[in-house]
Amino acid sequence: xxxxxxxxxxxxxxxxxxxxxxxxxxxxxxxxxxxLAGTEYTLGALQSVIALLVLMVLTWLFFKLLSLLLATLRxxxxxxxxxxxxxxxxxxxxxxxxxxxxLMALAVGEGRAALSKAERAERYLQDPALTxxxxxxxxELAGDTRKASEAYKxxxxxxxxxxxxxxxIMKQKLSEGDTETARQLAEKALALRPKHExxxxxxxxxxAQAEDWAGARQTLxxxxxxxxxxxxxxxxxxxxxxxxxxxxxxxxxxxxxQQEQAIEANRLSPDLVPAAALAARSYIAKGKPRYxxxxxxxxxxxQPHPDLAHAFAEIAPDETAQERVKRFEQLLxxxxxxxxxxxxxxxxxxxxxxxxxxxxxxxxxxxxxxDARALTLMAAIEKGEGGPDVMVQxxxxxxxxxxxxxxxxxxxxxxxxxxxxxxxxxxASFDTxxxxxxxxxxxxxxTGAAMLPLLSARQEHTTGALAIVDPDLxxxxxxxxxxxxxxxxxxxxxxxxxxxx
Numbered sequence: 001x002x003x004x005x006x007x008x009x010x011x012x013x014x015x016x017x018x019x020x021x022x023x024x025x026x027x028x029x030x031x032x033x034x035x036l037a038g039t040e041y042t043l044g045a046l047q048s049v050i051a052l053l054v055l056m057v058l059t060w061l062f063f064k065l066l067s068l069l070l071a072t073l074r075x076x077x078x079x080x081x082x083x084x085x086x087x088x089x090x091x092x093x094x095x096x097x098x099x100x101x102x103l104m105a106l107a108v109g110e111g112r113a114a115l116s117k118a119e120r121a122e123r124y125l126q127d128p129a130l131t132x133x134x135x136x137x138x139x140e141l142a143g144d145t146r147k148a149s150e151a152y153k154x155x156x157x158x159x160x161x162x163x164x165x166x167x168x169i170m171k172q173k174l175s176e177g178d179t180e181t182a183r184q185l186a187e188k189a190l191a192l193r194p195k196h197e198x199x200x201x202x203x204x205x206x207x208a209q210a211e212d213w214a215g216a217r218q219t220l221x222x223x224x225x226x227x228x229x230x231x232x233x234x235x236x237x238x239x240x241x242x243x244x245x246x247x248x249x250x251x252x253x254x255x256x257x258q259q260e261q262a263i264e265a266n267r268l269s270p271d272l273v274p275a276a277a278l279a280a281r282s283y284i285a286k287g288k289p290r291y292x293x294x295x296x297x298x299x300x301x302x303q304p305h306p307d308l309a310h311a312f313a314e315i316a317p318d319e320t321a322q323e324r325v326k327r328f329e330q331l332l333x334x335x336x337x338x339x340x341x342x343x344x345x346x347x348x349x350x351x352x353x354x355x356x357x358x359x360x361x362x363x364x365x366x367x368x369x370x371d372a373r374a375l376t377l378m379a380a381i382e383k384g385e386g387g388p389d390v391m392v393q394x395x396x397x398x399x400x401x402x403x404x405x406x407x408x409x410x411x412x413x414x415x416x417x418x419x420x421x422x423x424x425x426x427x428a429s430f431d432t433x434x435x436x437x438x439x440x441x442x443x444x445x446x447t448g449a450a451m452l453p454l455l456s457a458r459q460e461h462t463t464g465a466l467a468i469v470d471p472d473l474x475x476x477x478x479x480x481x482x483x484x485x486x487x488x489x490x491x492x493x494x495x496x497x498x499x500x501x
Contacts, residue, residue, distance in 0.1 A: 095124025102134050111142030128154055129161050136168055145172065163192040167199065179206055190219070195226045208423045208430045213245035239269030240431050244422040246278060266295055271302035273435065274420045277311040289315045293330075300331055304340035305435060321352040339369060340406075346377050355384040370398070371405035371437075408433045 034043065043051060102117035115138035122131040136151035149172060155165030170185035186203035193199060200223050207216035220237055223229035229237075242265035265272065266279035276299030280292035296312045299305075312331055319327065325348045332341050342365050349358035359381050365374045379395035408417040415426035416438050423430050 091124050095121050098124060099134065102138060106137060106141060111138060114138035115142045129158055133164055163189060166192065179209060182206060183210060194222055197228045200228060205428060205430055209428055213241050217241045236269050237431050239265045239272050239275055240422050242268060243275040243278060270298050273299060273303060273305045273307055277307045280311040281314065284314055297331060297334060301334045304335050304338045309344045324348055325352050339365060343373055350377065350380050350384065353384065355381050370402055372399045372402045373405050375399035375402050406435050406437050409436050409438050
């Protein structure tokens, strides 16, 4: 109401100023004299102003008519669109102005205003290749997914805009949680634009989630070929994918092809712990323990890990505790000061009932980096040395509330995993799991160190190819554990045969 009143007042003021100016001009003496063909014309001040305005209008009309005449001549010479372009200039100008306003509204996040301006530009310009994308983005910002989907589908009909349409629909399917359709659309989008890095990453992530390892390796090769991935990173991730495709090796019915995939994964990335463990087990299954030793030693030198120790123990499952301690020396001396080396050595010595040496192996670990595994081993050592029950219970109480130690942690979301996986189960990121100590305390051990058998003081026995003695297999009643029959292996891993390249 106030704005309407203000506009009326402004209009009245302008009319009053014009009337005042006309009165002043009427009262002004003199004028303009024009001589034309011997005839002299005298115009007053007001008449001169009116004549000037009429001249300006006539000049504008002259140029317009001249443009129309030129457009007609071009039409007669074969330019079929010259007349339509002449009459559409004003419409085109308004259309581009509406398009510019829509883009500005998109930039500032005004979805409804952007959609309104985009629809107006669409009416004026009649150029779907130019306006459909703006309409789709404006509709998405405004929350109108139906209109956005319709705009993206219209883009599919034109070869020049097909990629934009496929990519837009793919993103919509991702937001809806339809990952299978999104993966198929990502494959089509990558076929249209193989060098598009965002589509490459999206497709790789979706293929990893769907466990399409063969397709993921092809996508990874495309990233390397197009220069969007460094070769060093490519080797690591290709190894992860090769490892993932051979995970069935853990089952008894693993095929020779799957065993070879595990070995290939280890060749691509020797420091990848799961790949090294699987490759070692594949060589063990083939009856080639020397190759398994070579692989595990190389991986242990890069990063000591419980899984490597388990696989190393599986090479000779029937050896005695003393023989196992001796055989493990070749592995443990590679990183003698590493925390994992200390823990493994202490566990082996506890099984061998050499409790003083086990205590020396742990050293200051329980003071410097006390975690559940180290504290549980200290409880077993105290019990084995005949210490009082209150001392043993004290170590176990500390172990129950202590950090779990290193675990597989996602670098993207810090989610903790019980075992390694190619993708994070929480954020679905690919190749982000790292073996580190998590910031937050967790009450589930990644190494399988259960506390209940220790608390109940039950006798536990190892079965099969036990890797190393976990704390849940220690009997704190008498400090002993059964490691199987005394039938040592006849293989000599210190003198391995020449390995294949």
